[in-house]
Amino acid sequence: MTISHQRGAARPPVRGTDRSLARRAELLAIGRKLFADTPYDALSMDDIARQAHVAKGLIYYYFHSKRGYYLAIVQDSVADLVGFAASGRELPPGDRVHRTIDGYLRYAEHNHASYRTIVSGGVGFDAEVHAIRDGVREAIVTTIAEGAYGRQEIAPLARMGLLGWVCGVEGATLDWIDRPGLTRDDMRELLVRMLGGTLRAIEELDPAHPAPEPARRDV
Structure with a gap:
């Protein structure tokens, strides 16, 4: 044609x-x-x-x-990833966090090329693609905040703690899809427990953001 x-x-x-x-x-x-x-x-x-x-x-x-x-490719990939990660809003907070992380990993596991493009900002530096990637990070932070605290609006310290966790998840997930030595279930549980540590650290520094009960039992 x-x-x-x-x-x-x-x-x-x-x-x-x-x-x-x-x-x-x-x-x-x-x-x-x-x-x-x-x-x-x-x-x-x-x-x-x-x-x-x-x-x-x-x-x-x-x-x-x-x-x-190129931008349509990145934006389409982002929509898929955020859709996978943000599903399960009807679940209790603890289950929603597990569902979010599992959906994130499931997307990366079955869409290697798209995932690398999203979290790496493409091959080389592209300011517009990096801005899209930053939007994905904020969407994941918002989803986790809803699951952990029951609200999207959180203090700067809590946001920074969750953002740091998300950036760590990106690096770990890139390594996981390149060297798949762990099952998705094991990877999910590891990231959940890492998140539990982050939530407890946030609570220690800002008691207005208490860690949910499941996070206190993770480690």
Whole structure:
């Protein structure tokens, strides 16, 4: 399928059709794999089209530019990850925290390339992608805060403690998917107990943020 295109004059597809949505999702999946291992500047649109086995015009048709394609890949991956991690809002707080961590790990386990792109900010430095990654961190902090404290608004010290834990989770999870020596269940329980230590440390420094009862029994 070949669609003629002039830069800056892309015609948006009919987004509401099942066929166009499926085609777009297919291109996003292909792009996740390509950009996971190759620097952004090293891939031309010709390279992308050749490796994806599609006409270059098709990529322009859906995403308007290489930049638009790349950002759509990152944003789509982020939506998936946050969706996995934030599920289970109907559960009790302790169960919700376990569900959040399990969903996070499950996403990383089954979407290596996308996860690396999100937490590493892409291959190389990209300020806009890093801003998206920071948004993911804040979303995870908010989800954990809701599970631990029953509210999203928390004091700066509590937020910094949870953010530090999230950054540690990112590094540990990257290593885990590269060297999968632990089961997901073991990895989840390790991270839960690390979170318990963080919550207790927050409580010691700021009694207005008491650790939930399960966190006091973790270690």
